[in-house]
Amino acid sequence: MKEQLKKAKAIIEGYDGPAVRVMEVCGTHTHEIFHLGVRKILPPQVELISGPGCPVCVTPAGFIDEAVWLALEKNVTICTFGDLVRVPGSTKSLADARSLGGKIQMVYSPMDAFEYAKEHKDEQVVFLSVGFETTTPASCLSVKMAKEAGLTNYALLTANKTMPGAYEMLKDSADVFLYPGHVNAITGNALNRKLCEEEGISGIVTGFTASEILTAFAVLLKKFPEGNPFFVNAYPRVVTEEGSIPAQKLIKEWMEPCDSQWRGLGMIKNSGLRLRKEAQDFDARVKFSIPKMEGRTSPACRCGDVLQGKCRPTDCKVFGKGCTPLHPIGACMVSNEGACSAYYQYNSRG
Ligand code: SF4
Secondary structure: OHHHHHHHHHHHHOOOOOOEEEEEEEHHHHHHHHHOOHHHHOOOOEEEEEEEEOHHHHOOHHHHHHHHHHHHHOOOEEEEOHHHHHOOOOOOOHHHHHHOOOOEEEOOOHHHHHHHHHHOOOOOEEEEEEEOOOOHHHHHHHHHHHHHOOOOOEEEEEEEEOHHHHHHHOOOOOOEEEEEHHHHHHHOOHHHHHHHHHHOOEEEEEOOOHHHHHHHHHHHHHHHHHOOOOEEEOOOOOOOOOOOHHHHHHHHHHEEEEEEEEOOOEEEEEEEEEEOHHHHHHEHHHHOOOOOOOOOOOOOOOHHHHHOOOOOHHHOOOEOOOEOOOOOOOHHHOOOOOHHHHHHHOOOOO
């Protein structure tokens, strides 16, 4: 392993090919690349830009507004991942809602939310179902179990997203995409191969350890100068060609594609998932007749540009001044996977 790392490092440090823009689609990659010091060994012509793969960051303000409305107007117990609590909505975050008496329960998984609903039958419980292909199967499983258990006090507020639409939209933003291995572990590689063959989009699937990330960079820096679009699965110990069939089946059984609003990116056709008609008893929007929320963000915030790789977090005028992890103005500064939070945490000027 040490030898492999050494070899990868030597390839990266010795790169003398053309300039290349690499998009870390996934927020966890952004953080790990900072954390492992990969940026420090990259030659200057290798530019890293962040992408939209942070579920909290791309969840629109209107979704937070819906959750706040449920908590304050309908007395619903909101079960959510901790990251979402401080994400600003149009006027309030869930933390604000909590200070106004709303019941906001932090959970680590949809199954925790299901268990909470089972143990608190006198409360209406809604789980905030955000995330990509990796987290969606667990949300579906929680609905399946709620149905089997005959629960009538459990529902999802969905903002689940799928990556293909985003890849299409961002195809001109980078020369090479660093694809998130955990997403491909569910979806398989067919889509990425298609993007490569039909659209000429180059990309490489990678994991999250030092060796996996450095190997991916070494492979892409070998391939890029050849001038042909390429797709490589550099995470074969986890990612298979067909992905996880049971997870795909579970999603298909409970959810269907829909157009979806992405914070900063706008509406992307067929880039979201919602509960199927047959599961509408578990759809919070149907169950509580949630009114349409406009969802406004601060005009100072450039999360949209950050998420499309159009600017660095440090190009935002309020980065580190008005906007810090303690007092976030935008979602990218809140989430552990957010690019602004990574730049702030690692004290980077880009
Ligand atoms: Fe938005 Fe804050 Fe990032 Fe600026 S620094 S883009 S306000 S999250």
